[in-house]
Amino acid sequence: MTERNFVTVNPCVMCQPMGSVLAFKGVENSMVLMHGSQGCSTYMRLHLAHHFREPVDIASSSLSERGAVYGGSENLKKGLHNVIDRYHPSVIGVATTCMAETIGDDVPNIIQEFKEENGIGDDISKDIQIIPVSTPSYSDSHVNGYIKALDAIVRHLTRDTGESIPNGKVNIIPTEHLSPADIRELKQIATDMPEQCILLPDISDTFDAPIQDDFPKIALGGTSISDIADMVNSSASLGLGSIMNNPPVDYLAEKHGVPGITVPLPIGLKQTDLFFDALSRISGSTVPDKYVNERGRLIDAMVDVHKYLYGVRVALYGDPEKVRGMVSLMLEVGMHPVLMVSGSKSPDFKRTVESMIKEARPDCDTIVLDGVDFDTFNDAIRSTRPDLLVGDSNGKYISKAEGIPLVRVGLPIHDRVGAQRLLMVGYRGAMELIDRITNTIFEAKEKEEPTIQMCSL
Numbered sequence: 001m002t003e004r005n006f007v008t009v010n011p012c013v014m015c016q017p018m019g020s021v022l023a024f025k026g027v028e029n030s031m032v033l034m035h036g037s038q039g040c041s042t043y044m045r046l047h048l049a050h051h052f053r054e055p056v057d058i059a060s061s062s063l064s065e066r067g068a069v070y071g072g073s074e075n076l077k078k079g080l081h082n083v084i085d086r087y088h089p090s091v092i093g094v095a096t097t098c099m100a101e102t103i104g105d106d107v108p109n110i111i112q113e114f115k116e117e118n119g120i121g122d123d124i125s126k127d128i129q130i131i132p133v134s135t136p137s138y139s140d141s142h143v144n145g146y147i148k149a150l151d152a153i154v155r156h157l158t159r160d161t162g163e164s165i166p167n168g169k170v171n172i173i174p175t176e177h178l179s180p181a182d183i184r185e186l187k188q189i190a191t192d193m194p195e196q197c198i199l200l201p202d203i204s205d206t207f208d209a210p211i212q213d214d215f216p217k218i219a220l221g222g223t224s225i226s227d228i229a230d231m232v233n234s235s236a237s238l239g240l241g242s243i244m245n246n247p248p249v250d251y252l253a254e255k256h257g258v259p260g261i262t263v264p265l266p267i268g269l270k271q272t273d274l275f276f277d278a279l280s281r282i283s284g285s286t287v288p289d290k291y292v293n294e295r296g297r298l299i300d301a302m303v304d305v306h307k308y309l310y311g312v313r314v315a316l317y318g319d320p321e322k323v324r325g326m327v328s329l330m331l332e333v334g335m336h337p338v339l340m341v342s343g344s345k346s347p348d349f350k351r352t353v354e355s356m357i358k359e360a361r362p363d364c365d366t367i368v369l370d371g372v373d374f375d376t377f378n379d380a381i382r383s384t385r386p387d388l389l390v391g392d393s394n395g396k397y398i399s400k401a402e403g404i405p406l407v408r409v410g411l412p413i414h415d416r417v418g419a420q421r422l423l424m425v426g427y428r429g430a431m432e433l434i435d436r437i438t439n440t441i442f443e444a445k446e447k448e449e450p451t452i453q454m455c456s457l
């Protein structure tokens, strides 16, 4: 493998403010303003529009040379005026780009000045909420930008009301972006348990909207401000993802006394069981027959595909918590995860994944890398020679060059349609994943041996 620490070639992550966009777009009637140069918001708009196949509006303060030298206060204030005039949002997320961070603009202070100059108060029921998030892309990835934005949203929109009025709901807060289909599934499961939930961020409609005659400037849907404010009255917070910290769950526990439980993303059998166990404990109800049957179908599907998947050498890459979930699922179906890569640096990824593999398959030779680029990943592919790649569409060049089939999961997926409808979570998500993986292996075998009969596979 190439030993480098001075250059990144083809990053395996997206930039930090992109993560904040994914979080803010899950809040009802919200708009995002990038404080920085125009190119940043153009890149993010295109990236997300190609993935979700939806129009994605992101404003920019359009900093140029003048702003870079004298500060971006004037541009940011003009940008806020324009966004309010044209979109009439309830929430504006102001995410900083590399340039704004480098010149050292004090964004919270500029926003405070803007509010005072325009008579905007702090009443969340009537005033526009302007929420700054510091997202310098040179220090962290989209994964950190996502959770930082969620933390800022929760801190900004929840208030200490003095007394708690229990709402009987559970807060569900993932540490990583999930597809609209995943969010819909989680909401359905929580409702069926039966436990009403406040899921933040809810992109199930905003990034997968039905066609409408009267096209709204801001996509309908998202977690409402009143629901976010009500999170302080919930019976518990359920954090999804335990590799990265979940600051909003911690904040709701420390500041408002809402007990927090953290489980891995419900990907695969074991991790979905943990999710249902946690919801059962919170709601005090048993798992409905519908999901007991789905679980049984998943095990049946695992038995069906085991003979095709056992021992298949797989390389997984992407966001740390999703890779961890997929490792869990791959081990459950007898696959051999030879290479696991997270583009984002995270303190616990390597240790967690290595211990999972050691426990389930101590005989497996594996390489686990975090915070690496596609160039390093490519070197590792050549040394481990997997049979299959599982990750986002940026891996297609390696897939083509090395002749290894690719199953597309995660974000971005630019060269296929339907990314917004890909389901990973829950028992149904696991079934869909193993079906896609098995069918990809069948297709690869058919290409190698065109005369092969399906029944002999």
Ligand code: SF4
Pocket: 015, 016, 017, 036, 039, 040, 041, 043, 096, 097, 098, 099, 137, 138
């Ligand atoms: S990495 Fe920095 S400069 Fe590049 S698009 Fe992201 S925020 Fe803008």
